[in-house]
Amino acid sequence: MVPGMGHCDIHATLERAGLSKTSQRVAVLTALVHAETPLSARDILERVSGEGRINRVTVYRILASFKAGGIIRELATDHGENFFEMACRHNPAHPHFYCRSCRSLACLPSAGNQERWIREYREADEAIETVAIHFTGLCRRCRSENAGHPVRRLRGPRGDRRVSP
Amino acid sequence: MVPGMGHCDIHATLERAGLSKTSQRVAVLTALVHAETPLSARDILERVSGEGRINRVTVYRILASFKAGGIIRELATDHGENFFEMACRHNPAHPHFYCRSCRSLACLPSAGNQERWIREYREADEAIETVAIHFTGLCRRCRSENAGHPVRRLRGPRGDRRVSP
DNA sequence: AAACTCTTTGCAAATGAGTTGCATTTATTG
DNA sequence: CAATAAATGCAACTCATTTGCAAAGAGTTT
Numbered sequence: 030m031v032p033g034m035g036h037c038d039i040h041a042t043l044e045r046a047g048l049s050k051t052s053q054r055v056a057v058l059t060a061l062v063h064a065e066t067p068l069s070a071r072d073i074l075e076r077v078s079g080e081g082r083i084n085r086v087t088v089y090r091i092l093a094s095f096k097a098g099g100i101i102r103e104l105a106t107d108h109g110e111n112f113f114e115m116a117c118r119h120n121p122a123h124p125h126f127y128c129r130s131c132r133s134l135a136c137l138p139s140a141g142n143q144e145r146w147i148r149e150y151r152e153a154d155e156a157i158e159t160v161a162i163h164f165t166g167l168c169r170r171c172r173s174e175n176a177g178h179p180v181r182r183l184r185g186p187r188g189d190r191r192v193s194p
Numbered sequence: 195m196v197p198g199m200g201h202c203d204i205h206a207t208l209e210r211a212g213l214s215k216t217s218q219r220v221a222v223l224t225a226l227v228h229a230e231t232p233l234s235a236r237d238i239l240e241r242v243s244g245e246g247r248i249n250r251v252t253v254y255r256i257l258a259s260f261k262a263g264g265i266i267r268e269l270a271t272d273h274g275e276n277f278f279e280m281a282c283r284h285n286p287a288h289p290h291f292y293c294r295s296c297r298s299l300a301c302l303p304s305a306g307n308q309e310r311w312i313r314e315y316r317e318a319d320e321a322i323e324t325v326a327i328h329f330t331g332l333c334r335r336c337r338s339e340n341a342g343h344p345v346r347r348l349r350g351p352r353g354d355r356r357v358s359p
Numbered sequence: 360a361a362a363c364t365c366t367t368t369g370c371a372a373a374t375g376a377g378t379t380g381c382a383t384t385t386a387t388t389g
Numbered sequence: 390c391a392a393t394a395a396a397t398g399c400a401a402c403t404c405a406t407t408t409g410c411a412a413a414g415a416g417t418t419t
Contacts (some may be wrong), residue, residue, distance in 0.1 A: 049386060051396065070376075084398050089377060091396095105328070109274035109376055109405065124315070126322070137315075150289070150302075150329060157291070158331040163270070164315060166323040214415075216367065235405075249369045254406065256367095274376065274405060 037062050037117050046098030053083045057091045058100070067104055067112035067125065067134045104161060108132055122160065128168035137164065202227050202282050211263030218248045222256045223265070232269055232277035232290065232299045269326060273297055287325065293333035302329065 039058050043050050060076045061068060068076070070088050077083050092113055095101040104112040106127050112134045114120065124137040151157050204223050208215050225241045226233060233241070235253050242248050257278055260266045269277040271292050277299045279285065289302040316322050 049395075051385075053397075086378080086399080087397055094396095103272060105270045105272045107268060107270045107276065109270075111272065111376080129323075156331040156333065156337060157329045158294075159329070161326075161328040161330070163326040163328060164322045164324070165326070166321040168321065172321060214366075216414085218368075251370080251407080252368055276405085 037115065037119065042100060042117070046095070046100050048094060048098060053077075053087055054091050054094075056083060057088060058095070061095075061101060061113060061115055064114070066136060067114040069110050069112050071110075073113070102159065104134060104163075106132070106134065106163075107165065124162035124164060126164045126166070126168070128171055129165055130167055130171035133168060135168070202280065202284065207265060207282070211260070211265050213259060213263060218242075218252055219256055219259075221248060222253060223260070226260075226266060226278060226280055229279070231301060232279040234275050234277050236275075238278070267324065269299060269328075271297070271299065271328075272330065289327035289329060291329045291331070291333070293336055294330055295332055295336035298333060300333070 039055055039062065040050055042058060043054060048054060056077045057073055060073050064072075070085070070092060073092075074083070074085055074088050077088070092101065092103075095113075096103050099116060101113045102116045102122070104114065104125055106112065107129065110132065112125075114136075116122075121139070123139045126135045126137050127133075128135075150160065204220055204227065205215055207223060208219060213219060221242045222238055225238050229237075235250070235257060238257075239248065239250055239253050242253070257266065257268075261268050261278075264281060266278045267281045267287070269279065269290055271277065272294065275297065277290075279301075281287075286304070288304045291300045291302050292298075293300075315325065
């Protein structure tokens with residue numbers, strides 16, 4: 030996340046998307062604007078439970094409306110848990126890193142030429158609406174906590190492993 | 195998929211990964227090697243049901259072992275359904291296009307500089323194990339069948355839509 | 360070939376993210 | 390302020406994927 034993104038105006042953002050300013054929407058959008066990393070629906074539910082207490086289903090519906098309104102981006106992971114982040118001008122599209130052990134999602138800086146590269150693909154087929162660049166592996170924390178989070182491995186193959194046929 | 199990938203030797207591939215050649219593994223690998231596009235677990239189950247009839251759970255376990263052995267890649271989608279494709283030398287990593295309407299996944303050709311670009315990111319953090327580049331939108335078929343697959347839209351906003359705050 | 364051991368498979372049941380139907384509440388408009 | 394449309398909450402559901410456990414296979418040793 031880009032520092033300073035928290036400055037996005039909640040009410041103006043909702044208005045621009047044509048969404049009425051219900052307390053639930055304000056709460057969800059506030060959580061997203063202040064998030065350091067992309068949030069899952071569960072993350073949002075937790076962060077919002079302090080105040081008015083929102084229903085789980087409502088969170089999903091609000092996220093769907095935000096996505097349709099172009100306010101947020103949705104990020105898919107291998108494990109079926111999706112994450113959400115602001116899609117405002119302070120937070121342009123960038124790659125993400127997903128830890129397959131702790132299942133956290135972190136933002137990566139954009140490569141210098143990434144924007145242009147993405148644009149080329151967009152031009153090749155105007156039906157493209159979103160582009161996601163997704164790295165996976167083990168995050169630093171899980172790498173050091175190796176004992177607790179052992180890397181899953183099958184029985185060691187006879188010859189080499191990971192060789193293309 | 196790359197034409198000619200079907201030439202991958204099933205038995206040699208399993209052997210190299212240190213996996214015993216059970217009839218179920220051979221069937222799943224055969225389906226993947228001959229697939230024109232990435233397959234979901236359900237796709238594989240369907241294609242394999244002709245012969246020996248494999249249990250759903252077994253397919254998932256076989257796919258997990260193939261992935262751990264570096265034989266296949268797993269591709270995540272927004273809707274929690276994952277796809278799988280060969281990771282052999284005939285099928286180097288490439289971007290994919292996911293249709294949000296019919297939920298099909300298609301392969302895209304690699305951009306000329308993609309390999310280098312990916313390598314740069316890998317070097318930046320050696321923990322990175324996989325890289326996925328994922329486009330979404332509406333496929334050609336769903337675009338023309340617009341009547342049957344209407345694009346979901348919220349009530350039209352007063353001002354402009356999709357404007358960043 | 361029987362006995363052992365380890366791996367793989369099948370079945371049933373669970374998990375967990377996300378969705379749908381419907382009644383109720385809240386916003387917005389006239 | 391009543392009328393109308395949108396948003397929320399609740400319960401129950403779908404569906405991909407996972408887990409526990411017992412039965413079936415494979416490979417090895419005696």
